[in-house]
Amino acid sequence: MTLQGNAAPPSPGAATDRQAEGSRQDAFGRQASGPLAGIVVADFSRVLAGPYCTMLLADMGATVIKVESPFGDETRAWKPPVYDGQSTYYLSINRNKRSIALDFADPDDVATARRIAAGADVVLENFKPGGLDRFGLDYATIAEDNPAVVYASITGFGTAGGATLPGYDLLVQAMSGLMSLTGDPQTPAYRSGVAVFDVITGLHAAVGVLSALHERSQSGRGQRIEVNLMTSALSGMVNQTGGFLLSGNVPTRMGNEHPSIYPYEPLPTADGDIVLAIGNDRQFTTLCNVLGAPALATDPRFATPPDRSHNRTELRPILQELLAAKPATEWFDTFTAARLPCAPINDVRGGIDFAQRLGLKPVVEVGAGEQSIPGVRNPITFSETPPSYDLLPPGIDADRDDILQWLRTGGPHS
Structure with a gap:
């Protein structure tokens, strides 16, 4: 045609x-x-x-x-x-x-x-x-x-x-x-x-x-x-240019990490990565409960967003070990049922398919x-x-x- x-x-x-x-x-x-x-x-x-x-x-x-x-x-x-x-x-x-x-x-x-x-x-x-x-x-x-x-x-x-x-x-x-x-x-x-x-x-x-x-x-x-x-x-x-103007901080490459929030990146599971976007204390508490590690939520190293952000190198391996228990698809279903922000990493075909499944047409x-x-x-x-x-x-x-x-x-x- x-x-x-x-x-x-x-x-x-x-x-x-x-x-x-x-x-x-x-x-x-x-x-x-x-x-x-x-x-x-x-x-x-x-x-x-x-x-x-x-x-x-x-x-x-x-x-x-x-x-x-x-x-x-x-x-x-x-x-x-x-x-x-x-x-x-x-x-x-x-x-x-x-x-x-x-x-x-x-x-x-x-x-x-x-x-x-x-x-x-x-x-x-x-x-x-x-x-x-x-x-x-x-x-x-x-x-x-x-x-x-x-x-x-x-x-x-x-x-x-x-x-x-x-x-x-x-x-x-x-x-x-x-x-x-x-x-x-x-x-x-x-x-x-x-x-x-x-x-x-x-x-x-x-x-x-x-x-x-x-x-x-x-x-x-x-x-x-x-x-x-x-x-x-x-x-x-937005926040990157605003952060420089307001604080003088010149941001640098952090891979998939966020400069102000953690966990907010892809993390490995038993068979592939899943993206977590945990933006507040309530979500972090829920995540810890779902992972079977409720004590993490009150650990003074991770109790607040600044704590988690500052101590991410300590928190990351703990989360990776817990996430290794299941494949990404199972965690996605579990986290979604708990209303935790998470996502698989799709290609473009997968992105369109997912939007169709949601009824977004x-x-x-x-x-x-x-x-x-x-x-x-x-x-x-x-x-x-x-x-x-x-x-x-x-x-x-x-x-x-x-x-x-x-x-x-x-x-x-x-």
């Missing part, structure tokens, strides 16, 4: 009559019931942070027009893995959008891009700072014709001293300090297994866009939003019928205005004719 556009009909879903009555059809025929139905987003972003943000907005009903170069979003070429020959990276973050390819070396295509931005409620871009100025696609120029526009810019390191630095998640993981925290004390620094700061920045951008749209509903004014990976990273490291069908593909559910649940998953990730320039027709009829504000 090849994804060639968004002609597939909406998924019937399980919406209530009230939800169906509340759905709206956009200018391209999409029937969306989400809370952002009627909002148009001009998406000039690529790779991860921006596309992740606009996918979330699109799931919630926004009409997202993805403006690409003739070569397409870089992630289209990021393989493996693949689905029907296409990059799963691209497919994972570009559903519910429409694509038009525009060459900014062509004045006519630049004019088309400006018309799309002029007709949008939201413009989102992640070009290098100032990169869109010469095309008349900067905030000041767009706002002249579209003063109510919410214009969001995503950069790697801001628009001042870091304006010339390339905005790659890996670089931010290194420069922010995250890599210095990831790995064992004896190992080199490691990056996270996910581009975590791209994702956090995309979430921050979505929060900013929604906040600005709310303010606009009160004042009628648009505004510019700026987010960058570096400050999102420092914010996202993590997998949705994007598109409809034979053209549908699996995707990860939008993590937000709305009781009255549910997300939609009706549009497949578009092929390059797949919706040019529809978008140009939309512009000819005056866009959303005609």
Whole structure:
């Protein structure tokens, strides 16, 4: 199956009559019931942070027009893995959008891009700072014709001293300090297994866009939003950055341990590791009782969280000896029944399977019928205005004719 556009009909879903009555059809025929139905987003972003943000907005009903170069979003070429020959990276973050390819070396295509931005409620871009100025696609120029526009810019390191630095998640993981925290004390620094700061920045951008749209509903004014990976990273490291600012403590790599809580790490059992996350005295007392060692809870070395944290090298071998009595699966069942925070260490398949067993329904069908593909559910649940998953990730320039027709009829504000 090849994804060639968004002609597939909406998924019937399980919406209530009230939800169906509340759905709206956009200018391209999409029937969306989400809370952002009627909002148009001009998406000039690529790779991860921006596309992740606009996918979330699109799931919630926004009409997202993805403006690409003739070569397409870089992630289209990021393989493996693949689905029907296409990059799963691209497919994972570009559903519910429409694509038009525009060459900014062509004045006519630049004019088309400006018309799309002029007709949008939201413009989102992640070009290098100032990169869109010469095309008349900067905030000041767009706002002249579209003063109510919410214009969001995503950069790697801001628009001042870091304006010339390339905005790659890996670089931010290194420069922010995250890599210095990831790995064992004896190992080199490691990056996270996910581009975590791209994702956090995309979430921050979505929060900013929604906040600005709310303010606009009160004042009628648009505004510019700026987010960058570096400050999102420092914010996202929460207790580690906060701990440094408040105490002067510079944290270091501790493997899977937590700097302030113990036990809070994987521990070996008879046949593999189980993760324990014991955050207070009540939980520690319960753990000791379940392990058959109630005296541990009142041992002065381990009686309080600071005691346990400070004396972890003494507590760890005691716990390991007790846990060696049973395999990890048995301990998981036992600890869960006692309401102790614990977890097996799954691979990604196991994580999805576990969420399915819990009834979280993590997998949705994007598109409809034979053209549908699996995707990860939008993590937000709305009781009255549910997300939609009706549009497949578009092929390059797949919706040019529809978008140009939309512009000819005056866009959303005609």
